[in-house]
Amino acid sequence: MAYARADRISEEVRRELDRIIREDLRDARVCGTYSLTRAEVTRDLRYAKVRFSVLEEEKRQPMLDALRSASGFLRLKLGHALRLRYTPELIFEADDNIAYGARVASLIRQVAPPAPIPDATVEDAARLIQKADRAAIIPHVNADGDAIGSSLALKRMLETLGKRAEVYLPTPLPAFYRFLPGVDALLGADEAREIARSNPKGGPFDLVIAVDASSRDRLGDCAALLEHARDTLVIDHHATNDGIARVNWVDKDAAATGAMTLRLADELDIGLDPVVAECVLTALSTDTGHFSQRNTDAESLTAASECVEAGADIAELAERLHKTRTLEKTRLIARALDSVETYFDGRAAVIRLRSADFRETGASEDEAEGVIDFGIAIKGTQVAVLAAERADGVKVSFRSRPPMDVAAVARRFGGGGHALASGCAIVSTLDEAVGLAVDALGEQLGAAIGAAD
Ligand SMILES: [Mn+2]
Incomplete structure (x- = not known):
């Protein structure tokens, strides 16, 4: 472990130092065609031996003098960039016999993009954020809390942290969440498209x-922004995450x-203010069913406690998120309850919402959120399905009790999610979509297909 860590830090030291020398070190003795060939950090992280090479032999000594005289400055900058608890002392050495090979390697490195990190950590995420001056943040379509x-x-x-950050929402925010602090500054898919159209790839965002x-x-449509950042x-x-970024910090647990997000705040040394607290508590409350679903763990409760301590009002939030609903949604729920059918001896419950149900009650499509809970609440069910008719097909949501895994079911239709809560879109009529979903559930339940009661 310790060796692997020292290796990783060595490469980070080399890369960051290279950047700092190129960007920040103003010294005429620095040779433009140098390359940092190698950094070796000792296991106790006290010293880093850094080798460089230059093509022209007469520039080697001046370059070495420049690096040695700037070593205090470079160490300070390096410490800031890497956020190490202890920054190693830098010992520079000229590498004379491999100058040519090293230069070729360096040119290749400059052309090749940085390597993807599929199993990134909170430290990787924090480092990326530290380095960015302007960031675009994109939540998923039909954003939930x-x-x-x-x-x-x-x-x-x-x-x-003194950075510029913009949130681009792929689809309009459900009215439900308009109480959150900061919603007035939200941008949408139109602005994202405009940015993508009017900027060359790789910009204007750092991240x-x-x-x-x-x-x-x-x-x-906000996905196009992925090409407009460094x-x-x-x-x-989500366990089903595809890893669409260079650095993918995915914690399925x-x-x-x-x-x-709260772990990240901690890693970045940002104290919680009432705004962060209210937003994070909303996030936690939404995904845990106000701290009552099976995914509610010690971390989410501790996090909630920190949010309350920082000024978030948990009772007020429960009132807004879980205990009140519009009259239109109430009428939509009545339709949903009326439509309940059970399959497989009551182990599966299916709710259908037709376009007419939305139209006639006046409920919006996003007000179907949470309606599925009435299905899984029926005694004896192991899985619930909500099939909601949309202009372009059917939105199908699944909820289950362990050991029933509905992420696997949603994946069969190109969707995804968690083991106990997932979803997909099926391009078909409502009744066909329900038929497909029930067949798939039947296989998963290991029960007789079509045993509708
Ligand atoms: Mn979530």
Whole structure:
């Protein structure tokens, strides 16, 4: 472990030092065609031996003198960039016999993009954020409280660090979440398209952060922004995450992306203010069913406690998120309850919502959120399905009790999610979609197919 860590830090030291020398070291003795060939950090992280090479022999000694005289400055900058608890002392050495090979290697390195990090950590995420001056944050389409709460919290955190951050929503925010602090500054898919159209690839953002989104599709039209940043980061807790960014921090054991957001705040040394607290608590409350679902763990409760301590009002939030609903939604629920059918001896419950149900009750499509809970609440059910008719097909949601894994079921239709909560879109009529979903569930339940009661 220790060796691997020292190796990783060595490469980071080499890379960061290279950047600092090129960008910040103003010394005429620095030779433009040098390359840092290698850094070796001792296991106790006290010393880093850094080798460089230059093509022209007469520039070697002046370059060495420049680096040695600037070593205090370089060490300070390096410490800031890498956020190491202890920054190694830098010992520079000229590398004379491999100058040519090293230069070729360096040119190759400059052309090749940085390597992807599929199993990134909170440290990787924090480092990327530290380096960015301007970031775009994208929650998933039809943002829920976790996606929007985490995104707004991240925006606030980046601003606290003196950075520019913008949140681009792929689809309009459900009215339900308009109470959150910071919603007035939200941007949408139109602005994202305009940025993509009027900027060359690789800019204007230093960093694009996809939040709570498991695939490129989930970013809707805002996905184009991924090509308009120097670097990309995913922060997500879906086991089905595709790894669409260069740096993918995915923790499938996190109850909510909001819990990861709080870990990030801690890693970045940002104290919680009431805005971050309210946004993160909204994220946690949404994804845990107000701290009562099976994914509610010690971390989400501790995180909630920190949010309350920082000024978030948990009772008020429960009132807004879980205990009140519009009259239109109440009438939509009545239709939903009326439509309940059970399959497989009551182990599966299916709710259908037709276009007419939305039209006649006046409920919006996003008000179907949470209606599925009435299905899984029926005694004896192991899985519930909500099939909601849309203009372009059917949105199908699944909820289950362990050991029933509905992420696997959603994946069969190109969707995804968690073991106990997932979803997909099926292009068909409502009744066909229900038929397909029930067949798939039947296989998963290991029960006789078509045993409708
Ligand atoms: Mn989530």
